[in-house]
Amino acid sequence: MKKDPVSDDRIVHKSLEVINEMEKLLTRKEAAGLLGISIATLDAARTNGQIAFVQYVENGCVYFTEESLQEYIARATHRAKPREINTGNRYSRIQVRR
Numbered sequence: 001m002k003k004d005p006v007s008d009d010r011i012v013h014k015s016l017e018v019i020n021e022m023e024k025l026l027t028r029k030e031a032a033g034l035l036g037i038s039i040a041t042l043d044a045a046r047t048n049g050q051i052a053f054v055q056y057v058e059n060g061c062v063y064f065t066e067e068s069l070q071e072y073i074a075r076a077t078h079r080a081k082p083r084e085i086n087t088g089n090r091y092s093r094i095q096v097r098r
Contacts, residue, residue: 026063027063028062030064031064031069035069035072045072050075051071051072
């Protein structure tokens with residue numbers, strides 16, 4: 001029986017995609033370093049469901065994807081609000097820096 005070279009190419013291509021995805025997994029230490037937070041803070045965010053993670057075996061090593069880190073940053077980013085100055089009047093002014 002002759003093998004189909006197109007089918008073999010698809011299998012190899014799919015295997016390479018899986019390997020490439022595996023390379024993008026980051027350890028807790030790497031993820032915390034990229035985010036500029038401690039591992040304890042990263043673990044708290046993971047426990048609270050604020051950041052997605054990969055864990056192949058229960059109680060096993062935890063990994064993060066670049067995409068999950070970007071989503072976490074997007075959710076944790078807040079727009080700056082203008083600073084209000086209390087003038088003693090019942091109307092407050094908004095300070096504008098120039």
